[in-house]
Amino acid sequence: MTELAGVPAVDIDPFSRAFFDDPYPGHAQVRETAPVVRLPVLEAHNLTGGRPVVGIGRHEEVHAVLMDWQRFPSGRGVGLRDYVAHPPLRGPGMILEIDPPLHGTRRAVLNRALSPAVVRGLRPRCEAAAGALVERLLDRVEVDGIADIAEAYPLGVFPDARGIEPDGRENLLPFGNFVFNSMGPDNDLLADSLAELPPLAEWATRQSQRDRLAPDGIGAIIHAAADAGEITHAEAPLLVRALLSAGVDTTVNGLGAALACLAAHPQEWARRRADPGLARGAFEEAIRFESPVQTFFRTTGCDLELGGATLPEGTKVLMFLAAATRDPRKFAEPDRFDITRDAAGHVGFGAGIHMCVGQILARLEGEAMLAALARRVAR
Ligand code: OVP
Numbered sequence: 001m002t003e004l005a006g007v008p009a010v011d012i013d014p015f016s017r018a019f020f021d022d023p024y025p026g027h028a029q030v031r032e033t034a035p036v037v038r039l040p041v042l043e044a045h046n047l048t049g050g051r052p053v054v055g056i057g058r059h060e061e062v063h064a065v066l067m068d069w070q071r072f073p074s075g076r077g078v079g080l081r082d083y084v085a086h087p088p089l090r091g092p093g094m095i096l097e098i099d100p101p102l103h104g105t106r107r108a109v110l111n112r113a114l115s116p117a118v119v120r121g122l123r124p125r126c127e128a129a130a131g132a133l134v135e136r137l138l139d140r141v142e143v144d145g146i147a148d149i150a151e152a153y154p155l156g157v158f159p160d161a162r163g164i165e166p167d168g169r170e171n172l173l174p175f176g177n178f179v180f181n182s183m184g185p186d187n188d189l190l191a192d193s194l195a196e197l198p199p200l201a202e203w204a205t206r207q208s209q210r211d212r213l214a215p216d217g218i219g220a221i222i223h224a225a226a227d228a229g230e231i232t233h234a235e236a237p238l239l240v241r242a243l244l245s246a247g248v249d250t251t252v253n254g255l256g257a258a259l260a261c262l263a264a265h266p267q268e269w270a271r272r273r274a275d276p277g278l279a280r281g282a283f284e285e286a287i288r289f290e291s292p293v294q295t296f297f298r299t300t301g302c303d304l305e306l307g308g309a310t311l312p313e314g315t316k317v318l319m320f321l322a323a324a325t326r327d328p329r330k331f332a333e334p335d336r337f338d339i340t341r342d343a344a345g346h347v348g349f350g351a352g353i354h355m356c357v358g359q360i361l362a363r364l365e366g367e368a369m370l371a372a373l374a375r376r377v378a379r
Pocket of ligand 1: 093096180246250293
C-alpha cells in the first residue's frame with residue numbers, strides 16, 4: 001500500500017455490527033482526528049486495486065466532495081468496491097452510480113416522477129394511511145416503533161405510490177438491506193444478504209416491468225418517459241427498480257430516527273404537539289441528528305488535494321454523512337436534538353447532483369406520520 005504523507009490512520013470498521021450498534025464514538029474519532037483519515041481496516045479487504053481508502057467526517061470536506069462530481073465521480077461505485085477491478089454485485093447502478101452527462105438525462109425523468117406536483121397528489125392518501133395506522137395501534141398495549149410504525153408505514157405507502165402489487169412486499173426490506181450491505185466489504189452481513197438475494201432480485205425486477213405497475217403511479221411516469229424517447233425502454237424498468245432499492249430502507253430509517261429522537265426528548269415532542277408549524281422542522285432535525293443514510297463513497301478521478309492531504313487517482317473516499325451532520329464547526333451543540341434549530345445545510349439527504357431525488361416524498365411520509373401521532377399520542 002502506498003504511503004499517504006501526513007494522513008493519520010483511524011482503526012475502525014465502519015461496516016461492522018459493533019460499529020452500527022454505536023457509531024457515535026467512531027464518527028467523532030474520524031471527524032476530530034483530521035480532515036482526512038486513512039481507513040486501513042477497509043484497505044485490507046483489497047477491493048480497491050491496491051489504492052488507498054480514506055474517510056472524511058467534517059462538514060466542510062463532506063460537502064465539498066458531494067458538490068464536486070468532476071473530481072469525485074460516482075461511476076466507479078459508491079461502495080467500497082472499485083468497479084474498475086471488482087464488478088458490481090448487483091445490476092448497473094442506474095442513477096446513483098452514474099456520472100454526467102448520462103446522469104442528468106435519467107435524473108430529469110426521476111425529478112419529474114417525484115416532483116412536488118406528483119407528491120402533492122399523494123398527500124391525501126399518505127395522510128389517511130398514517131391516521132388509520134395510528135388508530136389501529138391505539139388499541140394495542142405495546143407498540144414497537146420500528147416494526148409497527150417505521151417499517152409498517154413506508155411499506156404500505158411507498159409501494160402503493162410507486163404502483164406495485166400487494167404480493168411479495170415482505171421482500172422489500174431484505175432487498176433494501178442487500179443494497180446497503182453491498183456498499184461495504186465482504187463481511188458476514190453481506191454474505192447473509194447474498195444468500196437470500198436471488199429470489200429478491202428476481203421479484204424486484206419483475207415488479208418493475210410496465211405491465212406490473214399501476215397506470216397512475218410513479219413507475220408509470222418513468223415508463224412514459226421511454227415512450228417520449230427521453231430514456232430507452234430498456235432503462236425504464238431499471239430506473240423503476242432503483243426506486244425500490246433507494247426508497248424503502250431510507251424512509252424506514254428516517255421515520256425510525258424521528259420516532260427514537262422524539263421518544264427520547266419528550267419536551268421536543270410536547271413542543272411539536274403544541275405547534276403543528278414545527279412539523280417540518282421536527283422531521284428535518286431528525287434527519288440531521290441520525291442521517292438515515294450513514295455513508296457513501298466517491299472515487300478520486302485524478303491525483304488531487306483534499307483537506308490538506310494529497311490523494312492519488314483511484315482513492316476511495318468514505319463520506320461519513322452522519323458525522324458531518326453533527327460537526328460542531330457547522331452546527332452549534334450538534335448532539336442536542338432541537339426541532340426549532342435551523343438544520344439547513346445538513347447532508348442527511350446528500351448535496352449536489354445526486355442529492356436525494358425522493359426527499360419531497362420522504363418528508364411527506366415523515367411529516368404525515370408525525371402529524372397523525374401528534375393528534376392522538378401524548379408521549
Ligand atoms: C439513498 C440509493 C440507495 C441505494 C440504491 C440506489 C440509490 C440506487 O439508485 O440503486 S440513494
